[in-house]
Amino acid sequence: MNKSLLYLFLIFLAGCSDSEKISPRVFFGGEIVNPTSKYVVLYKGDVVIDSSALDTNNMFSLQLDSIQDGLYYFKHAPEYQNVYLKKGDSLLIRLNTVDFDESLVFSGKGEEVNNFMMEVYLTKEHEKRIVDDYYWLNPAEFSRKIDSLQQQKLDLLSDLNIDFSLTDKELEIAKADIIYNYAMFKERYPFKHKRLAKAKKVPKLDEDYYAYRKNLTYNNEDFTYLRPYYEFMVNHFGNLSYMSCTHGCDIKDKMAKNHLHFNKHKLKLIDSLVVEKQLKDNLFRNVAVDYLLKVHDTEENNKIFMEVFRALSGDNRHMDEVNDLYSGIRNIQPHKRIPSIDLTDYSGDQVSLTTIAKDRKTVFYFWSASNKKHLNDIAKRIHYLSQHEPKYNFVGINVQTNLDEWKSLVKVKGFDPNNQYRSDNFEKLTKTLIIYPMNKCIITDNEIIVDAFGDIYHSFK
Structure with missing residues (x-):
C-alpha cells in the first residue's frame, strides 16, 4: 500500500464509530508542498517529541504510542505552527511553504479544533x-x-x-x-x-x-x-x-x-x-x-x-x-579590541578580524543571500558610503551562504572582493559579534571598537 492510500485509509479509520475504544496512539502526518527543509519536527514546549524525514513525495508521518493531550507545535524550518493533539487522533496536514499559514489545512480525527x-x-x-x-x-x-x-x-x-x-x-x-x-x-x-x-x-x-x-x-x-x-x-x-x-x-x-x-x-x-x-x-x-x-x-x-x-x-x-x-x-564594548575571530577571504585564506581592522578606520557590515531585499539595499548603501565616507574601509561579512553562491553574489552586486569575507561557523560569529539586527555595523579604529552597535543607515549621515 503506497503512502497516499495509507493516509486515505487512516482518514477512513478516523471516521469510524465513536463507540470504538479510543486508542492511546496518535498519528500525525501529511504533505509539504515546496519544502524548505528535509524534516518535520514535533515539539511539546521546547522538547522534541519526534521527527520525520520527508519521503520522495514530500510526505511525512509520525506515530506516537502515547501522548499527553494538549498543545504541541510542529516545525518545518524555518516556519512553525501550533497543533492540538489528543489520544486517538489521526491527523493530516497539507501546506505550501510559499504561503505557510494561509495554506495549512487539517483533516482527519482531531481536525475540528485545529482548523478552528x-x-x-x-x-x-x-x-x-x-x-x-x-x-x-x-x-x-x-x-x-x-x-x-x-x-x-x-x-x-x-x-x-x-x-x-x-x-x-x-x-x-x-x-x-x-x-x-x-x-x-x-x-x-x-x-x-x-x-x-x-x-x-x-x-x-x-x-x-x-x-x-x-x-x-x-x-x-x-x-x-x-x-x-x-x-x-x-x-x-x-x-x-x-x-x-x-x-x-x-x-x-x-x-x-x-x-x-x-x-x-x-x-x-x-x-x-x-x-x-x-x-x-x-x-x-x-x-x-x-x-x-x-x-x-x-x-x-x-x-x-x-x-x-x-x-x-x-x-x-x-x-x-x-x-x-x-x-x-x-567583549565588544567601546575602547576594547575587536575579537580575534577568523574569517575566510575571497581567495580562500584565513584572516582574523584584528588583522583586517589594523591601521585603519573600518566598518564591518553583514549580509546573507537568503534575504534578497536586504542584500540589494545593503549593496546600494555600501556603494554610496564608499564614495562619501572615504576615511572608512567598508568590510562585508557574509553569513549562511554557500561558497559558490557567495562568490557569485560578490561579483553580481559589485562588491570589492578584497573587502569581502565569510564564516562557516555562523553560531560562533553570532555569539562573538552579536549580529542583531542585520542592519547593524561595527565601527573600529585601528582594531579598537568605537561602536559595536552602529547602524549602516543611521550611523553615517
Missing part, C-alpha cells in the same frame, strides 16, 4: 491592521470594539462545540487562544494611543478598563506555549512595570525612562506573580534578551542587571544562552 484555531489565527493577523485604527479611540470606545471582536470568536467556538462536542481541554485551549489575544490589544492600547496622539502621558484608564485582568491566570502549564498567551504576558508585564514605575518609583520625572531600573522592576514583578516554571523562565529570558540586545546600556549597568537576573532566576533553563549573550556584549 488556524482560522482564528489568520483572522487575528488580518485584524491587527483594523485594530491599528482603533488605537486612536478613547478608552471606552476602544474597549467596546475589542470586546465585540472577541465575542464574535467566542460565539463561533460555542457553535463548534455544539456541533462536535470538544473535550474540556480543547475548549479551554481554544478559548484562551481567543481571550488572551484580545487582552493583549488592551495591554498595548495606552502606549499606542499615547504615540498616535503625541501626548505627554498615557490616557487615564478607570478600573473597568482592566476588568479582564480579574480572570487572568499566571500558572496554567497548558497555556505556556500558546502564542497569544505568551505575547499577552510580555505586554502585560511591560504595562505593569511602566505604570508601577511611573506612579510608585522614585525616578526622574516619575517616568520609566531609566532602562536598568525599569527592567529590574520587570524581573521582580514576574518573580512575584508567576509560579509556573517554564513560563517564568521564558519571560525572564525575554526581559534579559530585550534589555541586553536593544538598550545598549553601559557595561556597569549590564553587570548590575545580570546580578539581579541571576539572583532571581539562577536555575533558568535559558541561563547558558543569556550568559553567552552577556559575555558577547561585554
Whole structure:
C-alpha cells in the first residue's frame, strides 16, 4: 500500500464509530508542498517529541504510542505552527511553504479544533491592521470594539462545540487562544494611543478598563506555549512595570525612562506573580534578551542587571544562552579590541578580524543571500558610503551562504572582493559579534571598537 492510500485509509479509520475504544496512539502526518527543509519536527514546549524525514513525495508521518493531550507545535524550518493533539487522533496536514499559514489545512480525527484555531489565527493577523485604527479611540470606545471582536470568536467556538462536542481541554485551549489575544490589544492600547496622539502621558484608564485582568491566570502549564498567551504576558508585564514605575518609583520625572531600573522592576514583578516554571523562565529570558540586545546600556549597568537576573532566576533553563549573550556584549564594548575571530577571504585564506581592522578606520557590515531585499539595499548603501565616507574601509561579512553562491553574489552586486569575507561557523560569529539586527555595523579604529552597535543607515549621515 503506497503512502497516499495509507493516509486515505487512516482518514477512513478516523471516521469510524465513536463507540470504538479510543486508542492511546496518535498519528500525525501529511504533505509539504515546496519544502524548505528535509524534516518535520514535533515539539511539546521546547522538547522534541519526534521527527520525520520527508519521503520522495514530500510526505511525512509520525506515530506516537502515547501522548499527553494538549498543545504541541510542529516545525518545518524555518516556519512553525501550533497543533492540538489528543489520544486517538489521526491527523493530516497539507501546506505550501510559499504561503505557510494561509495554506495549512487539517483533516482527519482531531481536525475540528485545529482548523478552528488556524482560522482564528489568520483572522487575528488580518485584524491587527483594523485594530491599528482603533488605537486612536478613547478608552471606552476602544474597549467596546475589542470586546465585540472577541465575542464574535467566542460565539463561533460555542457553535463548534455544539456541533462536535470538544473535550474540556480543547475548549479551554481554544478559548484562551481567543481571550488572551484580545487582552493583549488592551495591554498595548495606552502606549499606542499615547504615540498616535503625541501626548505627554498615557490616557487615564478607570478600573473597568482592566476588568479582564480579574480572570487572568499566571500558572496554567497548558497555556505556556500558546502564542497569544505568551505575547499577552510580555505586554502585560511591560504595562505593569511602566505604570508601577511611573506612579510608585522614585525616578526622574516619575517616568520609566531609566532602562536598568525599569527592567529590574520587570524581573521582580514576574518573580512575584508567576509560579509556573517554564513560563517564568521564558519571560525572564525575554526581559534579559530585550534589555541586553536593544538598550545598549553601559557595561556597569549590564553587570548590575545580570546580578539581579541571576539572583532571581539562577536555575533558568535559558541561563547558558543569556550568559553567552552577556559575555558577547561585554567583549565588544567601546575602547576594547575587536575579537580575534577568523574569517575566510575571497581567495580562500584565513584572516582574523584584528588583522583586517589594523591601521585603519573600518566598518564591518553583514549580509546573507537568503534575504534578497536586504542584500540589494545593503549593496546600494555600501556603494554610496564608499564614495562619501572615504576615511572608512567598508568590510562585508557574509553569513549562511554557500561558497559558490557567495562568490557569485560578490561579483553580481559589485562588491570589492578584497573587502569581502565569510564564516562557516555562523553560531560562533553570532555569539562573538552579536549580529542583531542585520542592519547593524561595527565601527573600529585601528582594531579598537568605537561602536559595536552602529547602524549602516543611521550611523553615517
